[in-house]
Amino acid sequence: MTESTIKLAVTRYRPGQDREPTVQTYTVPYHDDWVVLDALQYVKDNIDGTLSFRWSCHMGVCGSCGMMVDGTPKLTCAAFLRESYPREVRVEPLANFPVVRDLIVDIDDFMHKLSEVKPYIIREDLDSLPLGLGHELRQTPAELEDFKQFGMCINCMLCYSACPVYAMEPKFLGPAAIALAHRYNMDSRDQGRNQRMPVIGSSEGIWECTFVGECSVVCPKHVDPAAAIQRTKLATTNDWFKSMLMPWGNR
Amino acid sequence: MDVIKHDVLIVGGGLAGLRAAIAAAVEGVSVGLVSKVYPMRSHTVSAEGGAAAVVRTDTGDSLQLHFEDTIKGSDFLADQNVAEYFVQEAANELIQMEHWGCPWSREPDGSVAVRAFGGMSVHRTMFASDKSGFHMLHAIFQTSLKYDKIVRYDENFVTSLLVDDGRCQGVVAMDQRSGEFRLFTAKATILATGGCGRLWAFTTNGFINTGDGHGLAYRAGAPLSDMEFPQYHPTGLPGTGILITEAARGEGGYLVNKNGDRFLSDYIPSRMELGPRDIISRAEITEMEAGRGVPGRYGDTVMLDLRHLGDELINRKLPFVRELAERYIGIDPVHNPIPVRPVVHYMMGGVRTDIDGQSPLPGLFACGEAAQEGLNGANRLGSNSLTECLVFGARTGRVAARLAAQTPEASAAAIEALGADEEARIAARFGEATGDERVGQIRSDLQLTMERLVGVYRTGDSLKQAAEELRTLKERFTRVRVDDHTRVFNMELQAALEVDFMLEIAETVVAPSILREESRGSQARRDFTDRDDEKFLVHSLAYRTENGPQIEWQPVILTTESLTALPPAERKY
Amino acid sequence: MHAPLAPGYRPALSNGWWLSNRRYFLYMVRELTAVFAALWAIIFVTQLPQITAGAYSNPASLVSSPLWFAFSLVSLAFVLYHAWTAFNATGTLIYLRMGPKPIAGGSLNAAMFIAWALATFVIAFVFVTPAIGG
CATH class of the missing domain: 1.10.1060.10 (Alpha-helical ferredoxin)
Incomplete structure (x- = not known):
């Protein structure tokens, strides 16, 4: 059986290098108990080490991992891939804040x-x-x-x-x-x-x-x-x- | 390179770091607080059950009783003078938190409420529903905002300690926002960086708990102590390792095996679900090995049954447990039992300090989970650690401030040279790295090694195997490749620096575990099943050498000043 | 405190932001309905002298025109909608605790609707009906 996958469309922005944000798409394994944060971590560890984002507790209490998921502000540790699957998931930095890099905003x-x-x-x-x-x-x-x-x-x-x-x-x-x-x-x-x-x-x-x-x-x-x-x-x-x-x- | 001067510099902005910062600020010195995350993201935020102190006497509680529970819980490896000071100061600190706005749960008459916890012989754990750490952290962080003496440097990652003239003179840190390296000089430096649960694959610890403080101290020549004792918490959610608080059992929850039996009656009948964590975690593993576990997607578990507590109590006292179980495994504990298994939760060991938080390296202090000041011995009691952060955070902050007031400034030229060397070291090591190994892959392999070989039960062979695998991992790490060569929020570089620390700290866990040929507290050796006070009523000290850790031993302090000391005896419940 | 800040990118709010979800849209509708309510009230007040002089029986007056009738009807619908949103916010706006439990927001909302119905009844049957001689 081939492993199911899901596409993540992630906003990239590297200051000094990019004038404005671009979108990069990654394909990651799909698991019904994975949250968006798990998918981002998979990307960072296995596909592209240059993707930057914040996270810590993975249980919805530290407040680090807020991002726009499919256009809505969410904690990515509490937003499940299954909510989007099989469509791709769009991940952007939190709206209304200056973007420092990739998915990291200035608070x-x-x-x-x-x-x-x-x-x-x-x-x-x-x-x-x-x-x-x-x-x-x-x-x-x-x-x-x-x-x-x-x-x-x-x-x-x-x-x-x-x-x-x-x-x-x-x-x-x-x-x-x-x-x-x-x-x-x-x-x-x-x-x-x-x-x-x-x-x-x-x-x-x-x-x-x-x-x-x-x-x-x-x-x-x-x-x-x-x-x-x-x-x-x-x-x-x-x-x-x-x-x-x-x-x-x-x- | 910018040089920033403070009297006292604190690394880490969790409960211990913030308590130390306020204590030092009250002494009137200038305080710098450097943290790799914003303080309110620190892992204190994830603590759930509560904080212990003798805050009521109508329960039959006394300082002597809290002291004895702590010593017995530690399997007699705690320093008794330290535990004595701890229980004496605990209530002061928790009531101080109350005055600072912590929303403690209350009795109808307005006094603070207490709940039962494992290994505590009476109800003595103060709590703020089941988000005690979250509420304490936000209350103390927000309170810290009123102290002008405290200057925060959020999202600055400390890469090394500045050691000159035999003293710790501050730190070198990388500001993530700009990628710039900066020197922070101080007359006293306090490490309050928390634990290193991320050494293991299955842990309650957040992504940030990589033991940076342990690594910093170790490299600077300070010893790490009792690292062979990581605490396995009995109730982690399978898959994610998310913590289900011990308060779930404190409020009356049952642990059952696949036959529905409350199996703890075979292991610790006098305390049942309210036994200490080491004993319950071992009981769970034994049940699973005997085929009485419940098979699941992520291996065997046992079940935590809260159904008989009812809707109302769960919503009032354990709402977060309900939220976590529903969200992450789709189980509503009001209607179904929660699958749980032992999970790495806390490090009893840490940077060796005395009761003042002073490490053997002059100018360097530590407090909170990062420190091994002598309180927890071989097994910490649940709800002692939040209080530990406050009691020893406060004392360390005060002592460091007084020391700073009498210490002359360091030589600027020498310090700047050290800073330049550090930046050059990192650039040389990771700037052009073109190897074939990924940071994430090595971290993951490290975590799986620790999980497989340094678990609840160990043997000399499994530990030696772990030591061997760690050597291989370190060798692989020399070929690690960092793809990101930009400066702003280069989180891959930070991850590489963290893994570099983790590989060294893992050795300080494994080496003393091999040498400690006994079972005590959280170290359970299948090949040495008994406790051996003749040989091992001692703390281990791991010193860094080029060939890995060198282990020395230090006697446990068995004396007290005013409470009655508890001589080592068989640990029976 | 940080070293000098790297230049960040600040995305602008799009003009169509209020169409991006249903709640933003309803918020805009709520705000817009207030404009109609205010406009109607201003016109009505300016017409009061003519009304008391008998403008309703004068087919040439503004208040007798079909346009005004239609405008009033639309405004009434909007005012009702606006009132509905406002009364539904009562529980959000008011926090009342008597004894150990706060009064539920839903009860406060319901109380407002009941008060509204009562006030309408009183105005209709105590003041308006006798005045128009019904």
């Missing part, structure tokens, strides 16, 4: 935005809290539920890749960064909301979002960044009304 913009939203617990007494047995800050399971979903973000960048607003306005803070800010704002242990709002509420923050909603559709971890953004809009609007109606209020 420094996100890394910068992530720090901007102060994604950590802020409270005055943080460094003086006692440690050890019995000194956890109490948080009920219900309070944990308030934010946990938004803390499931693996920073895989699929949401930015699906966001047309980010494509048109790269200054937009974007889905993941805002979802993570919201995660801390909703954490009962945190007191830092007012410090995050200047960035979140700026013109490049939540108000850029026109609620296309595709970020939440492509999110492999069901974070629902669109909800985080819309809820932050509502909360910010409430704050504004409160400050108008009660200017003496200490907000």
Whole structure:
């Protein structure tokens, strides 16, 4: 029996060498339990060592291997060849990011935005809290539920890749960064909301979002960044009304 | 060549590296954090079950009990002063993580919840559902962003340590983005590069776990210790090796053979599924060899049955197990048992350090899985390693920072010469390589050799065969060809450098395995089935020589300061 | 921090991006329907003085023209669609937790539709019907 095969149409781009990306097609063995990443690794190890891409955990939690698979942003460790077979699989670098090489995109913009939203617990007494047995800050399971979903973000960048607003306005803070800010704002242990709002509420923050909603559709971890953004809009609007109606209020 | 100066330089951005970075930054020194991936991609992210510490006493827990479980789990090869310090600091570190935002699972009253884990005699493992490592890593990485003293160099691959004047003075690293080599000088350098599970074909470890830190230290003259003890985790998914957390058994899952029998009653009836990993992995192999395994596409397995736990508990406490089993093998554990088999998971061994993380090479430290500081001995208990990263990451970071504050700067000229030599070495070795061997093929053959000959059960002959095959692989590697000669994200060159490390580290696993003529913890010799404390209550130390590793032995520390030491005895559960 | 960045390639967003999947297309439809709703409202407000002066019984007025009728009909359909999308987003927009469990998004959406039906009933039978003498 001859082994079944499948074609991969992979975007290549070598800076300094190629002016713009080209497509290279590889034929690899087809296995119904192989994911796209397995096929790429097969190419690199057996056919063409010069193909570059990122990957690490192969279990959908490290966030390294996001690419466009047949035009949709996906984790390639969770996109099975059988979803395309017998058609060829088209593999491209994540949309909306500068391509550094082949399937590798530049995500420094996100890394910068992530720090901007102060994604950590802020409270005055943080460094003086006692440690050890019995000194956890109490948080009920219900309070944990308030934010946990938004803390499931693996920073895989699929949401930015699906966001047309980010494509048109790269200054937009974007889905993941805002979802993570919201995660801390909703954490009962945190007191830092007012410090995050200047960035979140700026013109490049939540108000850029026109609620296309595709970020939440492509999110492999069901974070629902669109909800985080819309809820932050509502909360910010409430704050504004409160400050108008009660200017003496200490907000 | 650019020279970048820091007081403390940390290689590796996982839990241990980030904890060390924050600890050093708090001491007020400048910290450089170099990692071959973005920190949140580090393999800590894949840890599932949880982190152990005495954080509740209503369970009957105490420091002495955690200490004794750890020592017994290690098959008495742990350094007892180190285990003592570990259990004392564990709760501080986990509660610190709580204050830094880790979303630990909770009891209804808001206190932190704990679950059962293998080899732990009471419930003491804190968890964040079954993505504990993911949540801890993101919480600490995001927290690290507020420290201005920490400067990150993401996607920089360290190719060698700078050793001058008998001290480690920093590293040479290749910036993947530009392909440029840069010198990072530091008064203290900390390796926190994780494990090397990728030496084997069937592993839970990510693609990045190639043991670069082990290789760096070894080449610089520091010894690797207890490398004969890789941990086999009892529940890996066939095919991919994806980890099914021990918490699945902690929450009440059963291991059954093809007859549906809970076979552990024949091996460890007092603990059953909550026994230590080495014992359960051996039991699984024995069942399969006796023909009681379940045949499958990727060979025999046993079955992990969670059906009796029910939908609600699985969704609340083991949602990731369900997601992984459904996606990768098409089995919903609510309705069907999951096929599993032993899988390489963790290295007990690593760069030998003292309790401060200091290696015998001045200026060089290590922490986390990359280090062998003495905690884990011949078998680590599940859920001790996330805590280990924090406890020893913090201590190492603090000690390194204090050392750095008293250390004068290195001679710039000597360092720059070393950097130039390193770049020239790599260019000469791989720049024009035109051989007939592929990097991927050699890596794959290495992994299959280790899988076949250095497994759960070993014999002197299988190990000698492995040593022989490793020599052949090293010889083949001299003829390796790197097709990519560009600079930007030359991942083939990085892979070649990794495999170069891996071939050497594999020898440090095999050599002491041959010499340790006993069975202890995760080393099970068919030709020496008993533990031999007379001869082998010692750590192995592998030093690099031109002819391969030279093995020395170092006594285990059996004394403590305040807890009661546990003299070596038969390991009975 | 990196050594100086190698020049990357930044692909541009294609003009037809909103046709590349059904959800992008529906998003564009949703945005477009808002334009119709706004346009209708602006025209209606500018015509209010004439309407109160009896423009509906004047065949020459704008609001009596078949064109306006047709435009109103299309706008109504679009407004209904827009309202449907908006109410369906309620659960996304509002997070309410009473006790241990948050209220499900679907329940919030349903509450909005019920409120909508009630408001329509009240306007139709309490205000409009008496006003036109039915």
